[in-house]
Amino acid sequence: MKGNAGLARPQAVRSPGTLPRLLPADAGAGPDSLARHLARYGPSPAGLGQRQRESLIAEVARAGLTGRGGGGYPTARKLAAVAAGHAPVVVANGTEGEPASAKDKVLMTRSPQLVLDGAVLAAEMVGAREAVIVAHPAARRVMDDAVAERARARFDRVRIRVRTAADRFVAGEASAVVHWIERGVPTPIASPPRVGERGLRGAPTLVQNVETLAHVALIARYGAAWFRSVGTPAEPGSMLVTVLGAVREPVCAEIAIGTEIGQALDLAGGRSAPLQALLLGGYFGDWVSVTVAMDRPFSSAGLADLGAGTGAGVIAALPAGACGLKETARVVRYLAGESAGQCGPCRFGLAAIAGQVERLAHGRDADLLHRWLGQVDGRGGCAHPGGVVRLIRSALRVFDAELRQHAMGWCCGTTSVLPVPPGRSR
Numbered sequence: 001m002k003g004n005a006g007l008a009r010p011q012a013v014r015s016p017g018t019l020p021r022l023l024p025a026d027a028g029a030g031p032d033s034l035a036r037h038l039a040r041y042g043p044s045p046a047g048l049g050q051r052q053r054e055s056l057i058a059e060v061a062r063a064g065l066t067g068r069g070g071g072g073y074p075t076a077r078k079l080a081a082v083a084a085g086h087a088p089v090v091v092a093n094g095t096e097g098e099p100a101s102a103k104d105k106v107l108m109t110r111s112p113q114l115v116l117d118g119a120v121l122a123a124e125m126v127g128a129r130e131a132v133i134v135a136h137p138a139a140r141r142v143m144d145d146a147v148a149e150r151a152r153a154r155f156d157r158v159r160i161r162v163r164t165a166a167d168r169f170v171a172g173e174a175s176a177v178v179h180w181i182e183r184g185v186p187t188p189i190a191s192p193p194r195v196g197e198r199g200l201r202g203a204p205t206l207v208q209n210v211e212t213l214a215h216v217a218l219i220a221r222y223g224a225a226w227f228r229s230v231g232t233p234a235e236p237g238s239m240l241v242t243v244l245g246a247v248r249e250p251v252c253a254e255i256a257i258g259t260e261i262g263q264a265l266d267l268a269g270g271r272s273a274p275l276q277a278l279l280l281g282g283y284f285g286d287w288v289s290v291t292v293a294m295d296r297p298f299s300s301a302g303l304a305d306l307g308a309g310t311g312a313g314v315i316a317a318l319p320a321g322a323c324g325l326k327e328t329a330r331v332v333r334y335l336a337g338e339s340a341g342q343c344g345p346c347r348f349g350l351a352a353i354a355g356q357v358e359r360l361a362h363g364r365d366a367d368l369l370h371r372w373l374g375q376v377d378g379r380g381g382c383a384h385p386g387g388v389v390r391l392i393r394s395a396l397r398v399f400d401a402e403l404r405q406h407a408m409g410w411c412c413g414t415t416s417v418l419p420v421p422p423g424r425s426r
Contacts, residue, residue, distance in 0.1 A: 017229060017230060019230070019238055019254050019255070019256065020238075020253075020254040021218060021238055021254065022107060022111055022114065022214050022215070022218075022238070022240065022254055023106070023107065023110050023111055023240075023254060024040070024110055024111065027110070030110075031109060031110060031111075031142045031145070031146065032110065032111055032112065032113050032114070033113075033149065034113055034146075034149050034150060034153060034155070037111075037113035037114065037117075041114070041217075041218070041221060042221060043221075044117045044120075044121065044217060044220060044221060045121065045220050045221070046120075046124070046156075046157070047157065048121075048124045048125065053083065053124065053125045053126075053127070056121070056125055056220055057076055057079045057080055057083065057125055058076070059219060059220070059223060059224050060075055060076040060079060060216060060224075061074070061076035061077075062224035063215075063219045063223075063224035063227040063228060063236065063237070064224075064227075064228065064235075064236045064237070065212065065215050065216065065219060065227065065236075065237060066212075066235070067208065067209055067212050068209050068211035068212045068215070068239055068240070068313070069093060069172065069208075069209030069211070069212065069312065070098075070209075070281070070282070070284070070311050070312045072300065072309075072310075075208070075212055075215075075216065078196060078206060078208065079122065079125055079126055079206065081196050081204075082126045082128075082196050082204045082205070082206040083125065083126040083127055085196075085197070085203070085204030086203070086204070087128075087129075087203050087204075088126045088127060088128045088203055088204040088205065088206065089128050089130055089131075089132065089199065089200045089201070089203050089204075089205045089206070090119055090122045090123040090126065090128045090130070090131040090132070090205070090206045090208070091131070091132045091133075091134060091177055091178070091181070091199075091200065091205060091206065091207045091208070092118070092119040092122075092131060092132070092133045092134065092208060092209075092210050092213050093134055093172060093174070093177050093207050093208060093209050093210060094107075094108050094115070094133065094134055094135045094136050094139060094143075094165060094209075094210040095134055095136060095165035095166065095171050095172035095177060096136045096165070096172065097165075097166075097167070097168055097169045097170065097171045097172045097338075098169070098172070098282045098283060098312045098314065099169070099283065099334075099418075099419045099420065099421055100242060100244060100279070100282050100283060100312075100314045100316055100418060100419060101242045101282055101312045101313065101314050102242045102252045103211060103240035103241065103242050103252050103312070103313050104136060104139075104209070104210050104211060104240075105136050105138045105139050106240070106252040107210055107211055107214060107240060108135055108139035108142060108143055108210060109138070109139050109142045111214065112139075112142050112143050112145075112146035113146055113150075114214045114217050114218075115133070115143075115213055115214050115217075116133070116143075116146055116147065116150060116156075116160065117214075117217035117220075118210075118212075118213025118214050118215070118216040118217035119131040119133060119158075119160070119210075119213050120156050120158045120160070121213075121216055121217055121220050122206060122208060122216060123158040124157070124158065126204075126206055128158065128206070129158060129159060130158065130159045130160075130161065131158050131159070131160050131161075132160075132161045132162075132163055132181060132200070133147070133160065133161065133162045133163065133210075134163050134164075134165045134177055134180070134181065135162055135164060135165060136165050137164055137165065137167065140162065140164050143162050144162055147162055163180075163181055165177075165180070166180045166186040168186050168338055169334075169335060169338035169384075170186060170187075170188050170338055170339070170340050170384055171186035173188035173382060173383065174194075174195045174199075174207035175187070175188050175189045175190075175194075175195055175199075175382075176188040176189075176340075176382075177207050178195050178199045178200050178205060178207065181200060182200060182201070186340075187340050187342060188340060188381075188382035188383070188384070189342075189381060189382060190380070190381060190382045190383060191381075195207055211239070211240055215227070215237060230256040230257075231256050231257040231258055232257055232258040232297070232299055232301070234299075234301055235257045235258065235299045235300060235301065236257070237256075237257060238254050238255060238256050238257065239254070239255060239257055239310070239313055240252060240253070240254050240313055241253055241254075241264055241298070241314070241315055242312075242313060242314050242315070243264055243265060243267060243268040243315045243316075243317075244314075244316050244317070244417075244419075245279075245316040245317035245318060245319070245417040245418070246272050246273045246275055246317040246318065246319035246322075246417060247265055247268035247269055247270065247271060247272055247317055248268060248269030248270055248271075248272045249268050249269040250268055251267055251268045251269075253267040253268075255267070255298065257297075257298070257299050257310075258297040258298065258299045258302060259297065260294070260295050260296065260297060260298070261280075261293050261294055261296050261297075261298050261315060262294040262295060264298055264315055265294075265315065265317065271319075272319075273319040273320065273321065274319065275290040275317050275318060275319055275320065276289070276290055276318055276319065276320045276322075276324065277289055277293075277318045277324055277398050277399070278290055278293050278315060278316065278317055278318065279314065279315075279316040279318065279418070280293070280298075280303065280308045280309070280310070280311065280314065280315060280316075281308065281309050281310055281311020281312060281313075281314055282311045282312040282313075282314040283331050283334075283335060283387070283391060284311060284312075284383075284387030284388075284390060284391060285309070285311045285312075285314060285390075285391065285394075286307055286308035286309070286390065286391070286394035287318075287324060287328070287391075287394040287395050287397070287398040287399070288303075288306050288308050288394070288398065289398050290317075292306065293306070298310060298315070307394065307397075308394070316417070316418060317417070318417060319415055319417065321413065321414065321415045322413045322414075322415040322416065322417055323361065323402065323411050323413020323414075324395060324399040324402060324413070325357075325360060325361040325395065325399050325402050325403070325406060325411075325413075326361045326411070326416075327413075327416065327417065327418050328357060328361075328391065328392065328395040328399075329354070329357045329358045329360070329361045330416065330418065330420050331391065331418055331420060332350075332353065332354045332357045332388060332391065332392060333354045333357075333358065333420075334420045334421065335350065335384070335387075335388050335391075336350040336351050336353070336388070338384070339384060340381070340382065340384065342381045342382075343380050343381035343382075345375070345376035345379045345380040345385045346376075346380050346381070346382075346384055346385050349372065349375065349376040349385060350376070350384075350385060350388055352372060353369065353372050353373065353376065353388070353392070356368060356369045356372060357369065357392060360403070360406070361406060361411075362406065363406045363407050363408075363409055365407070366396060366403060369392070369396075370396075373389045373392060373393065376389060377389040
């Protein structure tokens with residue numbers, strides 16, 4: 001068993017302001033081996049006793065780490081709640097069902113050992129004997145190889161299993177991940193109990209995004225003050241973002257939280273065409289006019305008055321030559337097909353709403369759509385219908401001028417930029 005007990009600091013501490021923290025600087029070097037990983041970051045705390053577990057959870061709390069999967073819930077609270085239960089389990093969630101996001105796939109394929117460090121540390125912190133890694137299909141082989149390397153080195157006291165994630169948009173929600181592992185059906189459920197109380201095999205289950213766990217691994221090595229040396233006082237640390245659309249080189253990059261959106265676009269080579277709007281956060285996110293977005297900090301606080309948030313770390317640039325209404329209609333039709341089909345608002349409401357958005361893009365009136373949105377918002381068996389409603393409402397705000405143009409039979413948009421997988425039924 002390699003590593004060091006407690007919160008001792010290794011000699012390989014990276015400079016506080018240096019990014020990237022999570023990814024190797026050399027993008028072409030391939031996945032980090034265990035040896036290269038340890039040379040880069042130093043050893044991880046291991047063999048934690050009860051007091052050390054409590055101390056490390058407190059350190060995560062001081063760091064102010066929040067979930068990087070889109071929910072933004074304080075990580076230390078989840079750790080402490082699961083640690084109070086009996087025989088807990090840890091699940092590292094790398095499902096990444098969001099088509100516009102690549103951050104978790106990139107992290108798992110380039111820094112698999114850092115993800116595993118975080119999963120193992122989380123298991124030790126809550127007193128679990130097992131960590132399940134749910135890996136996107138694109139990252140499964142890399143994660144298998146990384147686990148096998150650690151097993152050969154007898155590196156961990158915690159058992160690690162790897163499971164391929166379900167290929168569905170809804171599959172990344174915590175309860176859907178648990179149901180996928182147990183039953184092979186990724187069904188999200190909003191009703192209690194939460195998985196932190198009763199999840200995998202009825203045990204308290206910590207379902208945590210893989211990026212969040214990678215940050216836990218770094219906080220355990222370098223401490224809360226180091227973590228907070230980038231970002232903002234209210235939202236400390238860094239985050240992975242996927243920048244795509246009308247940019248020169250779509251990229252997954254690491255930014256300090258609070259970085260201006262225009263600077264994030266520069267990491268992708270800058271805009272490749274004049275822009276009209278940005279989709280922030282992903283397909284459960286928000287359209288924002290480019291005229292008000294470019295100098296905004298990419299943070300929850302920086303986007304709050306626009307009704308937007310960072311979500312899954314997606315920044316999608318819509319060129320002036322595309323139609324925002326048609327882009328939204330394409331995405332909504334895809335999301336309607338991704339419903340778990342377990343309740344009326346999703347099963348029937350989203351299909352009807354998708355059709356109405358398509359008709360809206362061809363000049364129909366929006367009154368009926370507004371009424372239908374109110375009938376499904378907040379009434380589903382999970383968050384799926386509410387997320388779709390949020391996207392549509394932001395489109396109606398931002399593309400109001402296009403609505404009037406479409407009503408007069410005019411639309412010049414011909415370009416499609418948002419990735420939409422082939423449609424499928426339930």
